[in-house]
Amino acid sequence: MVVVMSPDATDEDVAHVVARVEGVGGEAFVSKGVVRTIIGLVGDIDSFHHLNLRTLRGVADVHRISDPYKLVSRQHHADRSTVWVGREGRQVPIGPDSFTFLAGPCAVETAEQTLESAQMAKSAGATILRGGAYKPRTSPYAFQGLGVPGLEILAGVGEATGLPVVTEVVDARDVPVVAEYADMLQIGTRNMANFGLLQAAGDAGKPVLLKRGMTATIEEWLMAAEYIAQRGNLDVVLCERGIRTFEPSTRNTLDISAVPVVQATSHLPVIVDPSHASGRKDLVVPLSRAAIAVGADGVIVDVHPDPETALCDGPQALLGSELRELAQAVRRLPPIVGRVDAGSLVRTV
Amino acid sequence: MVVVMSPDATDEDVAHVVARVEGVGGEAFVSKGVVRTIIGLVGDIDSFHHLNLRTLRGVADVHRISDPYKLVSRQHHADRSTVWVGREGRQVPIGPDSFTFLAGPCAVETAEQTLESAQMAKSAGATILRGGAYKPRTSPYAFQGLGVPGLEILAGVGEATGLPVVTEVVDARDVPVVAEYADMLQIGTRNMANFGLLQAAGDAGKPVLLKRGMTATIEEWLMAAEYIAQRGNLDVVLCERGIRTFEPSTRNTLDISAVPVVQATSHLPVIVDPSHASGRKDLVVPLSRAAIAVGADGVIVDVHPDPETALCDGPQALLGSELRELAQAVRRLPPIVGRVDAGSLVRTV
Amino acid sequence: MVVVMSPDATDEDVAHVVARVEGVGGEAFVSKGVVRTIIGLVGDIDSFHHLNLRTLRGVADVHRISDPYKLVSRQHHADRSTVWVGREGRQVPIGPDSFTFLAGPCAVETAEQTLESAQMAKSAGATILRGGAYKPRTSPYAFQGLGVPGLEILAGVGEATGLPVVTEVVDARDVPVVAEYADMLQIGTRNMANFGLLQAAGDAGKPVLLKRGMTATIEEWLMAAEYIAQRGNLDVVLCERGIRTFEPSTRNTLDISAVPVVQATSHLPVIVDPSHASGRKDLVVPLSRAAIAVGADGVIVDVHPDPETALCDGPQALLGSELRELAQAVRRLPPIVGRVDAGSLVRTV
Amino acid sequence: MVVVMSPDATDEDVAHVVARVEGVGGEAFVSKGVVRTIIGLVGDIDSFHHLNLRTLRGVADVHRISDPYKLVSRQHHADRSTVWVGREGRQVPIGPDSFTFLAGPCAVETAEQTLESAQMAKSAGATILRGGAYKPRTSPYAFQGLGVPGLEILAGVGEATGLPVVTEVVDARDVPVVAEYADMLQIGTRNMANFGLLQAAGDAGKPVLLKRGMTATIEEWLMAAEYIAQRGNLDVVLCERGIRTFEPSTRNTLDISAVPVVQATSHLPVIVDPSHASGRKDLVVPLSRAAIAVGADGVIVDVHPDPETALCDGPQALLGSELRELAQAVRRLPPIVGRVDAGSLVRTV
Known part of the structure; x- marks a missing residue:
């Protein structure tokens, strides 16, 4: 100081x-x-x-001269970490040697829609399934998610497709039930500074996907990760998903620089969510390519078999030709930046 | 549309x-x-x-053409509302006819410090006491508040000084106990989009002080109020406390225009927190004057008998000559803009 | 360092x-x-x-530890400065003891419209006339101002009404002609970092009204003033006119805190432009009141006899009842914060 | 509407x-x-x-429903444009089929330093040389560039190395002399809304590199390009160089999404400047990779033989191993996204 x-x-x-x-x-x-x-x-x-x-x-x-975070800092933990997601017998890595593709529907609506989305995701190369059963919505009048029935659908589809499942939890009281069904807990952008929720997630014994608050500095984001780590859980994956700026042409501004900045100061893996950052289907493929090239440890995108009827964020969900284009990028680009597909490193012990 | x-x-x-x-x-x-x-x-x-x-x-x-909020809109509720804070027999108004001064320590540390702060606040003209027993802190290593013992101290000091008490609640699980001790629940800036907490506060049967998220638009803030209102609680007071911008000389940028903008579209009262907006003691008095002049229904400020030892936000707490200067502004300016001191309107039925 | x-x-x-x-x-x-x-x-x-x-x-x-500006800093110039605007025989002060009201049309359109606007401004208590002959417009297809004929109109109206005149200059090549007609040169928000223009204005021998860049920090704004001062011209008045933020309900966000922040670090006078900050007529009066109460050395507002036909920024121009309300605020509030009307201090030597 | x-x-x-x-x-x-x-x-x-x-x-x-720009819009000009930079006999393309690498020192300091930088740039694969003879600096006390002698050095080095030259012009009065020496005029971020300068550049008969204002929306940026185009000059290349946000770990936030957003609405080429966006040498390579992958038509970076003694922006200049790493990315990545090296398309007629 x-x-x-x-x-x-x-x-x-x-x-x-x-x-x-x-x-x-x-x-x-x-x-x-x-x-x-x-x-x-x-x-x-x-x-x-x-x-x-x-x-x-x-x-x-x-x-202040020093970084305020300790457990998530590279200072005493120089090697970058790998987080393994999944049940015993089948765990997918997210870390510095691999590139992990996570995909699925924004919200779980029905068993059919979830299964179809998961199959689309898997065919495109995804190795982890995303999907929301609890949705934090700006309006109390918007669809708020199916809750526990949604978790059941998700777990069933995860089992059917062999994909580990990540899903959001929005209330500390729901952490135990979500941790029962999911392989990884997601903390969303609006809850990044919900410290009680962070601590509950830290106690749950499952890896955590921590999205950056849309208005949080990188330092605040790492402090939020520190809250989880302090509960003894270092299996935290960070997710850059766009920050709020004055530019109106995208929903948020993807802070692509955050990836190398985080990697320079923290040992935690960091992935990118181009769907929520941009809110525009036509930007998901180019931004995913940028994320891979900048060195992200993974990307997470929305897919939906019928965006027109989606109950949440339909305008950003991929299908058809765009998804094929993304699948191609996910196959071809990671080797250029020295990474192998996470699917080839699955831990089956 | x-x-x-x-x-x-x-x-x-x-x-x-x-x-x-x-x-x-x-x-x-x-x-x-x-x-x-x-x-x-x-x-x-x-x-x-x-x-x-x-x-x-x-x-x-x-x-979208229409406003997305309904219950908090002036469209079907043209008259601006007054919210009454306090127990039966002594209720202080916050609303369009009066000017309400809320003050107290950022955090409750000890019974003595709280009482002394409350007396300072009262002498300066405050009619509602603020003080935190639960503190949401960016760092897990910072002081997190006294919890229930803090609530007990606060309630006792409120009774001793005759001031109704407002205090922050940061976790939905704590709402019942906070509602038992406090006269008004505060939702802080970091929790403005914690929808489970908003709903729990809406169910608690006490008025709610809803701070603006430091990165929330006014529309999102009113939607957060709608979450509370939708639970049947229309006793919501909004509090502008600064937004995040690129300007580094103040902790946040006080959006003074938010006061008339809110008053044009919502019937809810709106007050200003110059202490947290600026983070600088030397700006609290001029910004309080600006808030009164722009037409705010109240201001809420930090006071502390010994800022040097304060466990939270000492650099912005007023005492001595600054507090006297503020007391003078609070006496002299409201009449110029057509308002009477809330203390003169206390409802004792 | x-x-x-x-x-x-x-x-x-x-x-x-x-x-x-x-x-x-x-x-x-x-x-x-x-x-x-x-x-x-x-x-x-x-x-x-x-x-x-x-x-x-x-x-x-x-x-960096020290402020990068020198000539405009209070460090070696503790007393706040007064800038005198006008020709010999009639100069209006802008400074710490007085409150100065500047008003006029956004753009000079015709002699009649300018004269009528000036008379409205004067009746409302204005002591300096504003009006634009050169307009920097985002679109090359928008009205760009009358140029020299506009300057002539403005000078004529200034003489007819006895009001000194401030007008914007947007190109270093125009500085000599603008300085010939105007009593004060305005540098607009889009040109705050146009260093060649700042230097030319510094050389022109007339006071300069320097608007804050809508995305400039206060430090950058003071550095822009330093560019003018470095040419030997310390007659610079700063003008806060809103900064760009994520909030869409106002055109920009008026940074009211900038007034006391500037006054704490620089000796230059600082005024507020609520018309351009908000872009909304209904906010001009409350924001002007806030500006006076926070301690600004003046306010500058748009007036127009017929906003419906204005060639520039019609939606923010005052007339009728709003202008009367503003006139009242300008009379009543400054004495409460210890200031006299600049009109009573006019220097006639 | x-x-x-x-x-x-x-x-x-x-x-x-x-x-x-x-x-x-x-x-x-x-x-x-x-x-x-x-x-x-x-x-x-x-x-x-x-x-x-x-x-x-x-x-x-x-x-407003329609875009306000016309000449630079894809609406009536669906094919994306290629801009050719250089003298007769040797012109380098910037456009949709190729990838162009521009590099050089931030400021021209001496003939030796400029030549050495140009040779570094060329060895790394650059086909256009950048370098500043006029520097817009926040501080009047900082190095402001060599002016005409700098232009002479630059032109000489361009000739010696066979690289066309792009250099910044900061004042409309300097446009003729800069256009005499340079192959392409650069309008910097601080001058994006300097409309007189834009018009002068539009009249100069040379291609223009238009940097995005650090606080300009994409629409405002395209309107600035429209100012140039309206003078009959459609040879405009846009350059994304970071926008101002609340995140302090990088100098500005590179808005990588701006590349596909611009390409969807305008036919003009768009390149990326990762050096000025981040201000950090360690981020230049990953951000350049991201720019190529997202589909940018080129990147422009700072190189310097001795950053320790650089008169401008030393901390972001590449040399040695980083430059070799960038050279490798510039060779390997463009083909993956369907582009050929601009050097292979040079027009020699």
């Missing part, structure tokens, strides 16, 4: 800061400039937070 | 849209332009949503 | 930074932490910029 | 709108809903703009 004194700070002001820092066992290095004095703090950063240094007389600013 | 066809849409494409709309009992008015055709839809807007019109061939865009 | 080394930086890396700093005559204070080393730099900050410290091996980050 | 009436609009209000529209030769189709009436306008959209429909009584909102 660095404390920047204001130009009119007195020697007493500086001494007071030093005394407070030393009072909690820290060291304070004072650099007196012509205009300002700056004080470098060395020691336990958590103890410095409680000092409220910004409130002290003569203090102009306080700069 | 208006459906905009793309320039290359065929007559069949137009006919298909019309048929779908009529299929759910709506009327479709077709306007054929030189370049494009537009179709105006009349009828039940909710039924149109299920049509996924954007996925139909030849459709370029779909514009 | 503070240089933060990465955790794996070597002693040689640190020594290299120190050597580079000392090579340009600076001093480097090294604070070795458990995880990282930080180096505080003392000396001439401009010389440090040329060192490209961020490119050196082992350097993780470089924090 | 669609006019949305407010719920309380009267029949007279509707009739007035219809009369105004018909008065300028348009047709108005009225759709009366239960709550609101909407009016679809058909005819010459430019004439409707002058009606100021938003100011009419009873009008709640006006939605």
Whole structure:
């Protein structure tokens, strides 16, 4: 930490800061400039937070130097992690050596629609099935998901197709039941800072797919992952899904740079959701290609056998020729960037 | 709703849209332009949503015309509402005729600190006490609040000072206990889109203070209020607390225009939180003055007897001369904009 | 400046930074932490910029500590400045003791419309006339202003009504002719970073009204003012006019906090433009009240005798009852915040 | 255009709108809903703009339906365009069939540094040389470029290496001299809305590289291109270079989706600048790969033989192993997305 004194700070002001820092066992290095004095703090950063240094007389600013997250940082865990998703006997990796394709319907509507979507996904090369039984919707008047019956459908379709299943949980009270049916819990963008939910997911004993809050910085996103990790669960996969900006032509702006930025600071795998980022079917294929090329550990997309009747996000669901085009990209591009298909690495022990 | 066809849409494409709309009992008015055709839809807007019109061939865009919220809209409820906060025998109004000043510590730390803060608040003219027992923190390593013991302290101090109490609830599972101790439930900025929590708060039988999500549009904020209202609770007070922008000199950017914008479209009261918006003590007084002048129904600010030792947001807490300056503004400005002090309207029946 | 080394930086890396700093005559204070080393730099900050410290091996980050602007800073110029606008014999102040009301049509269309607008403005209490002869328009097909004939009209109306005139200049080549006709040059939001124009305006010998870029930070805005000041012209008035955010209900988001933030760091006067910030007539009066209450040194608004036929920004122009309401606010609110009407301070020497 | 009436609009209000529209030769189709009436306008959209429909009584909102740009739109120009850069005898294409790699130093500092940078660029596969002789800098105290001597160096190095040259022009007054030395004029992000400069560039008879304003919507960017096109110059190449968002870990946020969005609506080529978007050397290679994969027509990057001494943007300049990695990506990825190296298509007639 660095404390920047204001130009009119007195020697007493500086001494007071030093005394407070030393009072909690820290060291304070004072650099007196012509205009300002700056004080470098060395020691336990958590103890410095409680000092409220910004409130002290003569203090102009306080700069944090270190990253605030620990368990998800690469600092003490240099190798990037692989998260395995699935039941014993069949686990699919998401990590630095492979490329994982996740697909499925935005919402589980019926057993037929879910099965058909899963078969489309699988034929296109997907190795993990996505689908929503609980939908967080901006409007209380919109379809909110089937709930437990939806989970049952999803689990059945997962078993029938041999695909592990990831599904969203929106309320801490639902975590146990969702964890019973699903192979991976998804925390959605609107709940990234729902700390009770993060902790419940951390306790559930299943891998977690943590979407970035549409208005969260990368640091806040990693802090949310830290909440899960702190409960002893390091099987967290991050998912970039677009951030809110002033540009109206896409629903959100896919922050493609977030992938290498996260990989430089955290050991957790990171995938990309081009469907929700753009909200436009015609952008899903080019953005998926960009995600693979930038080095993402996977992509997750919406598919639906009949987007016209979909109960949720129909305009972004792929089918037909676009899905074939995506399947081709998923086959051809990962080897160019040094990755193998996750399907070839499935762990069957 | 208006459906905009793309320039290359065929007559069949137009006919298909019309048929779908009529299929759910709506009327479709077709306007054929030189370049494009537009179709105006009349009828039940909710039924149109299920049509996924954007996925139909030849459709370029779909514009929503009406507001998506109903219960909180002024359309069928032209008079602006007053929400009464407090137990029987002593209720303080927040509404269009009065100006209400809410103040207290960011977090409840001890009984002494809470009482002292409450007395500071009351002397400065506050008629409702704020204070947090559950704190949603970005870091799992930061102080998370005292929980139930904090609620007990708060209720006791409220009784001792005669001030109704508002406090935040961050988890749907905590709503019953918070509603037992508090006179008003606060939903914080990070939970504005936590729909399970909104519904639980709507069921709790107490007024709700709904902060704007720091990255929510005004429409999304009103939709969050609609979630509460839909549970039969129309005692919702909105609170503008700054939005996330690119400007780094304040923690968030206070969207002062949100006050008249909300008042034009919703009948709910709306107040302003300059402390959390700016994160800077030196801006709280000028921003409070701006809030009163723009026509807010109240302001809510942080006060603390010793910001240097505060466990939460010390740098923005007022005391001493700044608090006196604020007290003066709260006395002198509301009459200029046609409002009386809420304290003079307390309902004692 | 503070240089933060990465955790794996070597002693040689640190020594290299120190050597580079000392090579340009600076001093480097090294604070070795458990995880990282930080180096505080003392000396001439401009010389440090040329060192490209961020490119050196082992350097993780470089924090600037001081403000990058000098001439417009309060650091060596603690008293806030007053800028006088007008010809000899009649100059209107904009500064800390007064409140100045500027009004007029968005664009000069005809002599009649300009005169009528000026009379409306004057009756409402305005002491400076605004009006555009050169309009920067997003579309090349929109009305671009009358040019020199517009300047002539404006100067004539200014003389007829006794109001000094401020008008926008959009091209460095036009600065001399605009400076000939106008009492104050306006640099618009789209040209805030047009450095050649800023320098030309700085050379013109007239006060400058510098609007904030709609996507500029406050620091960048002050750096733009520094460009003008560096040419020897310190008669710069800043104008907050809204920033671009994700909120769609107003054209831009008025950053009301910018007023006290600027006043804390710069000695230049700062006014507010609620018309262009909101783009909505119904918000101009409440936002003007907020601007006065927050402590702005003035407001500038659009008025037009017939908004329905205005060639530019008709929907935000005031007339009739709204203008009377604004006139009342302009009379009653400034004294509450300790300011007198600029009209009473006119310098006639 | 669609006019949305407010719920309380009267029949007279509707009739007035219809009369105004018909008065300028348009047709108005009225759709009366239960709550609101909407009016679809058909005819010459430019004439409707002058009606100021938003100011009419009873009008709640006006939605534009068509794109405001014409010459740069794909609507009447379905095939995507190729722009040829260079002197007679050697012209390099930027367009839909090829992939063009542009590289060079951020600023021209000396003849040696420029030549060395150009040789690095060429060895890595670049076919067009970039380099700045005029630098728009946020600070008046930063290096502003060499001016005409810089142009001379650049032209000489271009000739020596056989690479066409693109360089920025920041002032309309400099357009003639820059056009004399350079093969392509660059309009930078800060000048995207400098309409006088756009028009001067449109008149200069050379291709223009138009960077996106860091806070411009895609529509505004295309309107800026329309300004150039309207002067008879359709040789415009668009360049996405990052937009301003709340995310601090990169200088700007590369809006990778802008590439396919632009390609869907405009026939102009579009390239990507990952160096300025991210400001981080370590992100240039992955972002370049993403740009190629998403379908960009080219990338433009900063290279410098000695970033430590660079006078501008050293921290983002590539050299050594990173440049070799980029060279490899530029060779291997374009064929996967169906493009050939622009160098193989050089026009020598």
